Amino acid sequence: MLNFEFKNPTKIIFGKGEIHKLAKEIPQNAKLLVLFGGGSIMKNGIYDQVKNALVGIDWIEFGGIAANPEYAVLMDALQIIKEKKIDYLLAVGGGSVIDGTKFLAFAAKYKGNDPWEILKKSIRAYEDDTLPFATVLTLPATGSEMNSGYVISRKETKEKLSCGGPGLFPQFSILDPEVIRSIPKKQIANGIADAYSHVLEQYMTFPTSATLQERMMESIMLTLQEIAPKVMQNEFEYEAAANFMWCCTMALNGLVSKGVPTDWAVHSIGHELTALFGIDHARTLAIIAPSHYRYNNANKIGKLCQYAERIWNISLENNNDKAELGIQKMETFFHSIGIPTRLSDYTEEYLGTAEKIQQVFTERKWMLGERKNIGPNEVLEIVKMSY
Numbered sequence: 001m002l003n004f005e006f007k008n009p010t011k012i013i014f015g016k017g018e019i020h021k022l023a024k025e026i027p028q029n030a031k032l033l034v035l036f037g038g039g040s041i042m043k044n045g046i047y048d049q050v051k052n053a054l055v056g057i058d059w060i061e062f063g064g065i066a067a068n069p070e071y072a073v074l075m076d077a078l079q080i081i082k083e084k085k086i087d088y089l090l091a092v093g094g095g096s097v098i099d100g101t102k103f104l105a106f107a108a109k110y111k112g113n114d115p116w117e118i119l120k121k122s123i124r125a126y127e128d129d130t131l132p133f134a135t136v137l138t139l140p141a142t143g144s145e146m147n148s149g150y151v152i153s154r155k156e157t158k159e160k161l162s163c164g165g166p167g168l169f170p171q172f173s174i175l176d177p178e179v180i181r182s183i184p185k186k187q188i189a190n191g192i193a194d195a196y197s198h199v200l201e202q203y204m205t206f207p208t209s210a211t212l213q214e215r216m217m218e219s220i221m222l223t224l225q226e227i228a229p230k231v232m233q234n235e236f237e238y239e240a241a242a243n244f245m246w247c248c249t250m251a252l253n254g255l256v257s258k259g260v261p262t263d264w265a266v267h268s269i270g271h272e273l274t275a276l277f278g279i280d281h282a283r284t285l286a287i288i289a290p291s292h293y294r295y296n297n298a299n300k301i302g303k304l305c306q307y308a309e310r311i312w313n314i315s316l317e318n319n320n321d322k323a324e325l326g327i328q329k330m331e332t333f334f335h336s337i338g339i340p341t342r343l344s345d346y347t348e349e350y351l352g353t354a355e356k357i358q359q360v361f362t363e364r365k366w367m368l369g370e371r372k373n374i375g376p377n378e379v380l381e382i383v384k385m386s387y
Contacts, residue, residue, distance in 0.1 A: 001210040008298045010146045011172035018174050022053035027170050030088035032059035035101050044182035069100035069156040081108045094139025099150035102168045105130040124165030132372035135173040140245040143252025145173035160271040177241040189337040190282035195248040195283035196224050201264050202257040204368040207302045209258045210259040217256050218310050220247050254362040265368035266292050272357045277347050286341050289387035290327050343386045354383035
């Protein structure tokens with residue numbers, strides 16, 4: 001097991017009807033900005049619950065933070081934060097709203113001339129660098145409600161960049177599984193695929209001696225496979241929703257990755273597909289992961305076989321056959337929740353995509369993977385395999 005340090009200060013308030021506890025957690029003298037997305041919280045009752053819970057607190061709102069939070073929109077919010085002297089932020093939404101809020105928490109106190117430098121230069125945020133913020137989770141998927149990372153897009157430059165730092169953990173997050181009642185099935189499928197892919201990025205490297213972490217990751221994947229049909233059905237089932245929500249949080253709150261090597265090449269490549277085509281983040285992961293694992297079979301064969309055995313009960317003697325069947329089972333799982341796994345399923349303009357991404361990675365001088373042996377030329381082949 002690798003050496004590690006772990007601190008996660010986020011307080012989790014989990015369960016049915018817990019949004020009312022906002023008033024007890026946010027300082028009564030706060031000058032609060034509530035941030036949300038496209039307005040779905042107005043229709044499903046969450047906005048009213050938040051509004052009622054904030055009685056006595058001075059707050060204003062900012063809506064319109066869409067999926068793949070756009071830098072230009074966040075700059076409008078940043079102007080409000082500075083003009084109104086906001087000193088506390090509350091994200092009411094899924095990963096995109098929370099990610100945007102994290103960026104704003106840092107940008108509000110950033111001393112540089114251009115906040116985009118934070119992402120371009122990967123400037124990490126520490127405790128004294130940020131405004132305090134909290135979240136009310138409305139869409140389980142990214143784990144952003146209990147980690148310190150974020151991803152921001154910029155349409156004008158076709159970039160999607162990530163950053164983070166220890167100053168960007170939410171002070172608290174409220175997780176009420178009841179919110180899943182009103183989530184469209186496409187978004188639920190995205191959440192399942194996103195959480196599953198997060199685990200794969202931390203798991204699919206090479207076998208380690210970190211037995212507990214590996215078993216925890218396997219349990220998250222098995223749980224997601226088990227509850228997927230239940231949360232995808234029309235009838236709401238609270239226990240399935242609760243397990244789904246907690247799996248998404250546990251998949252990326254930093255705990256299961258401690259002491260183990262991690263990959264994250266799938267995410268780095270997938271971000272480029274979103275930047276180029278606007279494909280949902282989770283679906284880009286489902287596109288790239290199978291090709292990535294096939295291309296890197298030699299380096300990942302031990303873990304691919306472990307995945308096939310422990311997750312899918314595959315017991316073939318030939319390791320290459322075992323690994324390939326495990327990848328096929330992974331693809332079948334994504335298909336079962338309505339997520340295609342080929343780039344050509346999403347766009348007719350897929351030809352040339354590999355070369356574009358290769359060029360971007362060449363300019364950034366990126367080397368990816370747990371061994372840092374995946375460069376622009378390897379990315380070229382991986383993306384081509386995903387067509």
